[in-house]
Amino acid sequence: MKAVISVIGKDTVGILAKVSDACAKASVNIIEVTQSVLQDMFAMIMLVDIDKANIEFEQLRENLNKVGESTGTQIHLMHEDIFNSMHRI
Helix, strand or coil, rough: CCCEEEEECCCCEEEHHHHHHHHHCCEEEEEEEEEEEEEEEEEEEEECCCCCCCCCCHHHHHHHHHHHHHCCEEEEEEEHHHHHHHHHC
């Protein structure tokens, strides 16, 4: 299964590295990444594979929330099924 991670906040050094590190520690594979810096705002969306994660989904969410607190960003983790249901026409 896949999940979507979105990150938004003021641009600072290391946001991508810290989010990637949290994924690596959880054995979550990053499939695709898109990011932009708009003036001083950072925006990123990651598509990740959670099939081989070594922690539960809610623990991953909590870990990413801690990364968000440390980087001053809002990080949201959404399961692929929820994402697809929300964006179905």
